[in-house]
Amino acid sequence: MGAGGSPGAGGDGTAGQTGEAGMGGMTSGAAGTGGTTTGAAGTGGAATGGRGGSGTAGTAMGGRGGSGTAGTAAGGRGGGTAGATGGAGAGGSSAGGRGGATAGTTGTAGTAGTAGTGGTVARCTPGVGGRAFMCGPAIASGAAGEIDVFAVGADGKVRWRQYAAGWSSWQLVAGAETITSDIDVSEVGFSVFDLFGLGAAGNVVHQHWTSAGWLAAWENFSAGEPTVTPALYGVATTLTGNTQSSNVSAWAFTTGSNGALLTRNANSSRVWSPWSSLQGSLSSAPDAVSRVGVTWVVARGASPADIVINKNATNLDGPGQWSGFTALPRLSGNASFTHGPCITAWSDSRLDVFVPGSGTSLWHNTSTNGGANWNLPLWEDLGGGPTIVSAPDCVASDSNTLDVVVVGGDGHVWRRAFAGAPSTWEDLGVYTN
Numbered sequence: 001m002g003a004g005g006s007p008g009a010g011g012d013g014t015a016g017q018t019g020e021a022g023m024g025g026m027t028s029g030a031a032g033t034g035g036t037t038t039g040a041a042g043t044g045g046a047a048t049g050g051r052g053g054s055g056t057a058g059t060a061m062g063g064r065g066g067s068g069t070a071g072t073a074a075g076g077r078g079g080g081t082a083g084a085t086g087g088a089g090a091g092g093s094s095a096g097g098r099g100g101a102t103a104g105t106t107g108t109a110g111t112a113g114t115a116g117t118g119g120t121v122a123r124c125t126p127g128v129g130g131r132a133f134m135c136g137p138a139i140a141s142g143a144a145g146e147i148d149v150f151a152v153g154a155d156g157k158v159r160w161r162q163y164a165a166g167w168s169s170w171q172l173v174a175g176a177e178t179i180t181s182d183i184d185v186s187e188v189g190f191s192v193f194d195l196f197g198l199g200a201a202g203n204v205v206h207q208h209w210t211s212a213g214w215l216a217a218w219e220n221f222s223a224g225e226p227t228v229t230p231a232l233y234g235v236a237t238t239l240t241g242n243t244q245s246s247n248v249s250a251w252a253f254t255t256g257s258n259g260a261l262l263t264r265n266a267n268s269s270r271v272w273s274p275w276s277s278l279q280g281s282l283s284s285a286p287d288a289v290s291r292v293g294v295t296w297v298v299a300r301g302a303s304p305a306d307i308v309i310n311k312n313a314t315n316l317d318g319p320g321q322w323s324g325f326t327a328l329p330r331l332s333g334n335a336s337f338t339h340g341p342c343i344t345a346w347s348d349s350r351l352d353v354f355v356p357g358s359g360t361s362l363w364h365n366t367s368t369n370g371g372a373n374w375n376l377p378l379w380e381d382l383g384g385g386p387t388i389v390s391a392p393d394c395v396a397s398d399s400n401t402l403d404v405v406v407v408g409g410d411g412h413v414w415r416r417a418f419a420g421a422p423s424t425w426e427d428l429g430v431y432t433n
Helices: none
Strands: 133-143 146-153 158-164 184-187 193-198 204-210 232-239 250-255 261-266 287-291 294-300 307-312 342-345 351-356 362-367 393-398 401-407 413-418
Touching (some): 133 193, 146 393, 146 413
Antiparallel strands (some): 193 204, 232 250, 294 307
16 A cells, blocks of 8 residues: 655656556656655645655645556555645645545645545556456355355456365456456355446446356446445445345445445345445445344444444344444554455354454454454454455354455465464465456
């Protein structure tokens, strides 16, 4: 994830040169003469907020994971939260802001203010060339000892591979849609999938697999979505296993452009409701997990130091069914999480949450009472493998058996299993088709 910008020299900044695409925001355009580096302004001393911008005539654009092109930052996947206000340069002023705030009032030439961190631009971009992966991957399990992994290629197409007494190769998911976000998948039994992501226009799209194969095309799943669209970051889905007609059998969640959690649900007849808002102020894609009588949703909060959770203890739709957002414990020193979390449950009360920190860190916390309390006030780091450049996804394929997948800085999908003790990280490689 790109760091906040450093001050540019005063004077008239020219546009930065085109830079190579960052790895989820790792690089940006180089500073031009009198211009700026990532996310800071140089001309007139005005700084704009946003992580991973680049200097454009002295103005920084928000959004994680851009590439500088003539000084303009390309949008990155699910950026951080609102940036802190940059300090004003001599004779100038600055402004931090969520998603790249507008520039402050132009002053006379002087030292530019430092740009704030954060940003909310909604696209992910490949950080490694060739047949690498990007965005947050997805994992599901339809039976003990069997898992299915999905990931977005650098071409925006989704690939998947299965483990059942051995790994298949990466296979292409049908449909011409270009996926631009984290994805999520739910599985009924072994090999019946519902796959969700954001399409090229930022709308929620859906694919479905049965024994007959994939749908010929991705379905537009955004009908009735509120006017805060396009949605940001990615999509989460979860199945409750509830077959009562009055209860929800499937949920879908995404984050609106106003930071609110959006949801729609299906009953046992697979009739989907319109989208509605559960409010909140989020800075990542959500993730969700369900049991027959309860559903939990997690995301990164308005501050990148916060992971928040919302609970529906009935799996009923309607007012008053959701608890509202509460925060998990923070990391030591209020350190930031670099991406959104994943959540899984192997019982009605046992929850596991994983969230990337800086570098190779993968922070883990647990609850044994359905999220009422958290067992690790200082979290534990279960990373130590690849540099993590995506949100994770996780699944409990059996009691006391977890699997987590991430995209590494090399563009590979990486998996780690936990069955009483963590395994070594397994490299699932890149696609060949």
